[in-house]
Amino acid sequence: MRFRQVHRCLRSLQSRTSSHSPITTLPHHRTHNSLEGPSRNSPPKLKKNKFKDSDIVKCNIAITIHMRNGQCDSALRLFNSMPRKTSVSYNTMISGFLSNQMFELASNMFDQMPEKDLVSWNIIISGHIRNKNLGAARHLFDQMPERDVVSWNTILSGYAQNGFVDEARRIFDAMPEKNEISWNGILAAYVQNGMIEEARRLFETKEHWAVVSWNCLMGAYLKKRRLVEAKQIFQQMPVRDEVSWNTMITCYAQNGKLDEARKLFEESPFRDVFTWTAMVSGYVQNGRLDEARGIFNEMPEKNIVSWNAMIAGYVQNKNMDAAKELFEAMPWRNVSTWNTMITGYAQNGEIAHARTLFDRIPCRDCISWAAMISGYSQCGDSEEALQMFVEMKRDGERLNRSAFTSILSTCADVAAFELGKQIHGCAFKAGYESGCYVGNALLAMYCRCGSIDEAHEVFKGIQDKDVVSWNTIIIGYARHGFGKEALTLFESMKRASIRPDDVTMVGVLSACSHTGLMQQLGELFLVPAGFMAILS
Numbered sequence: 103m104r105f106r107q108v109h110r111c112l113r114s115l116q117s118r119t120s121s122h123s124p125i126t127t128l129p130h131h132r133t134h135n136s137l138e139g140p141s142r143n144s145p146p147k148l149k150k151n152k153f154k155d156s157d158i159v160k161c162n163i164a165i166t167i168h169m170r171n172g173q174c175d176s177a178l179r180l181f182n183s184m185p186r187k188t189s190v191s192y193n194t195m196i197s198g199f200l201s202n203q204m205f206e207l208a209s210n211m212f213d214q215m216p217e218k219d220l221v222s223w224n225i226i227i228s229g230h231i232r233n234k235n236l237g238a239a240r241h242l243f244d245q246m247p248e249r250d251v252v253s254w255n256t257i258l259s260g261y262a263q264n265g266f267v268d269e270a271r272r273i274f275d276a277m278p279e280k281n282e283i284s285w286n287g288i289l290a291a292y293v294q295n296g297m298i299e300e301a302r303r304l305f306e307t308k309e310h311w312a313v314v315s316w317n318c319l320m321g322a323y324l325k326k327r328r329l330v331e332a333k334q335i336f337q338q339m340p341v342r343d344e345v346s347w348n349t350m351i352t353c354y355a356q357n358g359k360l361d362e363a364r365k366l367f368e369e370s371p372f373r374d375v376f377t378w379t380a381m382v383s384g385y386v387q388n389g390r391l392d393e394a395r396g397i398f399n400e401m402p403e404k405n406i407v408s409w410n411a412m413i414a415g416y417v418q419n420k421n422m423d424a425a426k427e428l429f430e431a432m433p434w435r436n437v438s439t440w441n442t443m444i445t446g447y448a449q450n451g452e453i454a455h456a457r458t459l460f461d462r463i464p465c466r467d468c469i470s471w472a473a474m475i476s477g478y479s480q481c482g483d484s485e486e487a488l489q490m491f492v493e494m495k496r497d498g499e500r501l502n503r504s505a506f507t508s509i510l511s512t513c514a515d516v517a518a519f520e521l522g523k524q525i526h527g528c529a530f531k532a533g534y535e536s537g538c539y540v541g542n543a544l545l546a547m548y549c550r551c552g553s554i555d556e557a558h559e560v561f562k563g564i565q566d567k568d569v570v571s572w573n574t575i576i577i578g579y580a581r582h583g584f585g586k587e588a589l590t591l592f593e594s595m596k597r598a599s600i601r602p603d604d605v606t607m608v609g610v611l612s613a614c615s616h617t618g619l620m621q622q623l624g625e626l627f628l629v630p631a632g633f634m635a636i637l638s
Contacts, residue, residue: 153185169198200229231260262291293322324353344372355384379408386415417446448477472505479512487512510543519551549578573605580613588613
């Protein structure tokens with residue numbers, strides 16, 4: 103019905119108008135897939151005296167439909183063809199531009215409005231907040247000739263979402279009128295920024311809260327694993343909904359308190375598929391597979407998450423036969439199901455089974471490829487791991503952190519320096535180079551290949567170095583004859599408050615033996631006298 107009205111509206115536009123809008127077409131690079139060129143299918147224009155209020159309504163509806171379909175250029179041409187426009191017409195265009203991420207055009211349209219109403223101000227302020235331009239949003243808020251509770255809630259939400267909790271509170275306190283959204287907004291600001299005590303004090307200043315607010319506060323305590331306080335909130339709730347029960351049950355299960363979780367599970371009046379799955383996952387995570395399977399078998403209905411949770415439990419406990427039985431019995435599978443099985447077989451050393459499933463999978467993702475690369479690497483089949491990497495790149499699949507780590511480890515094993523450097527370039531472009539996992543793999547690869555200078559550069563670039571990072575660079579220097587540099591790095595490691603382990607000891611021992619500093623070993627570590635005697 104609505105589409106017929108749109109087409110009738112377009113057919114009824116028969117002549118040009120004298121009205122003009124400075125925005126006549128969109129920049130080519132900003133248009134969407136289905137946008138038409140400005141000269142094709144442009145709606146004819148109607149004389150002002152023949153353009154009825156009902157025509158304006160129809161055109162506004164048509165603009166909304168164009169915007170929802172990403173056809174911003176078509177919406178703009180129709181808007182410009184209208185002899186008369188209302189504030190609703192302008193607001194529809196502004197809202198449409200914002201929903202299509204065209205913030206500058208939305209601002210221009212707002213500036214062109216002959217008369218701005220309250221809705222116009224609220225829409226554009228909300229748009230600036232969505233565009234992370236809080237300064238522009240506040241500037242417009244301060245300019246508003248009048249404000250309603252929506253205006254206040256919008257700017258409050260903007261400050262809260264961007265972590266400016268104190269300013270959000272000042273806005274809240276200045277509000278002439280507050281509604282539930284206002285109270286929930288400032289409560290969420292405290293919760294999202296980890297300020298639980300402030301959230302609790304705010305909660306106590308108001309007598310009646312909606313169940314969503316209770317859930318928000320309870321969830322904050324659960325996120326911090328403060329289960330005692332969360333339970334108190336749960337027990338004080340005047341009304342509990344599905345979210346209340348499921349959140350509490352899930353958190354008990356995830357924290358290993360399965361008896362408490364089971365007790366709530368039995369008491370819950372809202373046992374849906376998510377509640378059952380939370381119990382299955384809880385038992386699985388705590389290695390109680392028989393109880394998990396018992397709950398799984400009792401489930402009145404199962405979703406893909408339920409099946410995957412049970413299969414993952416068997417895989418984690420290396421019971422691939424039981425995992426395969428469930429896998430084959432599944433009514434449907436997603437890529438996560440396939441990846442879990444492939445990973446399980448690969449980690450179990452059953453690489454042939456993993457490859458069979460990999461070849462059967464309807465749609466692979468980067469995790470599928472990473473599992474196979476890692477599997478071949480762990481089985482010592484470096485050639486096949488490298489071949490999988492080449493095929494993955496040819497397939498156009500983007501590498502994830504796991505794939506980079508696995509293939510770099512393989513390069514280290516076979517001292518494939520040139521390929522390792524190419525992969526380093528890919529990791530740099532993907533933004534993984536400074537991360538600990540990929541950074542450590544790069545570090546190991548360069549050390550194994552004897553490229554100590556490159557290894558040191560990678561080491562410097564790792565943002566959060568762990569004990570593996572330090573051990574790898576210390577051992578790398580020591581094995582290639584740079585004992586003094588290795589010992590200097592060891593001193594830096596201690597200054598960085600990284601606790602040395604047995605591997606560090608081996609690296610420092612190697613450094614001392616290569617530099618004739620065996621007597622210094624006792625000063626570096628609290629080494630038993632008998633051990634030093636053996637070394638001497």
